[in-house]
Structure formats: C-alpha cells, structure tokens
Amino acid sequence: MNPSKPVSRTRNRLTLLLIIGVFVGPIVLAWLFSSGRLALPGDELTHRGQLLDPPVDLSAEGSRPGVQPLFRLQPSEWAVVLLQAEACAEQPCGKTLDDLLTLRELIGQAGVRVSTHAITGLPGAPERHVNRVHPDPDTLALLAERLPAGQAGPLPAIVFVDWRHQLMMRYAASGELSNIQRDLKRLLRASAIK
Numbered sequence: 001m002n003p004s005k006p007v008s009r010t011r012n013r014l015t016l017l018l019i020i021g022v023f024v025g026p027i028v029l030a031w032l033f034s035s036g037r038l039a040l041p042g043d044e045l046t047h048r049g050q051l052l053d054p055p056v057d058l059s060a061e062g063s064r065p066g067v068q069p070l071f072r073l074q075p076s077e078w079a080v081v082l083l084q085a086e087a088c089a090e091q092p093c094g095k096t097l098d099d100l101l102t103l104r105e106l107i108g109q110a111g112v113r114v115s116t117h118a119i120t121g122l123p124g125a126p127e128r129h130v131n132r133v134h135p136d137p138d139t140l141a142l143l144a145e146r147l148p149a150g151q152a153g154p155l156p157a158i159v160f161v162d163w164r165h166q167l168m169m170r171y172a173a174s175g176e177l178s179n180i181q182r183d184l185k186r187l188l189r190a191s192a193i194k
Helices: 004-035 068-072 090-107 109-113 137-146 177-190
Strands: 050-057 078-084 114-120 133-135 157-162 166-172
Touching (some): 078 090, 078 177, 114 137
Antiparallel strands (some): 078 157
C-alpha cells in the first residue's frame, strides 16, 4: 500500500500542473505576442507601412510652421503625423487623430514617447485637437512632392518622423490602425535609450 500513495500524489500534482497550464498558458502566450516578445516566423522583420528609402530629411525645414513642432522631439521620441490637403474637420481628420491618440494608450508605457500632429492645407480643427493641427499649405506641398505616391496616392497620409527629423514610413490615412500600432511598437522598442 505504501507504493500507491506516492504514485497517487504524483498523479495529483501532474493533474494540477496540467490544469494550471491549460488555463494560464494561453494568457502567457497572448501577453508574449501582444508585447512583441514573441512573433510568428517571418513576422518579426516585416513592416506594414511603406518604408521610405532613403528617408525624407526634414532637418533643413525647421523654420516652416508645420514642421516646427516636430523639432521639439527629444532623443528616442517619434511623431505620428497626419498629412491632408483639407481643413481638419470632425470627420475624417478629427476621428483619425482620436484613433492615433488611442494608439498611444494601447502601446503602453512607451506611448509617452509618441506625439501626434496633423499638417493641413487649410486652417480649421476640432477644439480638442487645436494644438495638434498645424495649417501650413507650403510645407504640405513640399512633403507631398517628396513622398512616394504609394497605393492610395500621396495625400491624405500618415507618416512617422523620428527625433532626427527623418520621415521614415508612410501609411494610407484610411489604412488599418493595427498596422500602424505594430510598426510603432517595434520602432519604439528598437529606439529605446537604455
């Protein structure tokens, strides 16, 4: 009878570990995928936006009103900028800026290193975004000229600008925000100053 007690205890322990694994395992895997620590094969080096090669250098454009806020970026900070020819009305510009601000929250702690702006061709903005919208038709024309057209035409577009004033990536303004979120998380992780 003595040998059956250790076998029974071992079986109970294994059963308990199996139950814990079944319930806790998916949570751990989901956290690893969402934090970017684990990626599907082939996914870790893929970007969803249009990578600008070479990047558009804005360092000589610091005197332009639409670009001036981007020159306040500190090392390892990024700006997500909406470029559009019209005034920033509630739809779609105001909603897009709301969505980009939500992305900052979804990214988590690294989101404090992201600022959100819009450079527009005409004045006007929803009250809540008045400090983020910069009407500057000359800068907008310059950027539209230097941006590759991409699949959806040059404007409206969402672009990433780094702290060195390099315009790095371009997205269609009507594209999937989850793609922007993935690329932004990867850029923030890669550019973190330790």
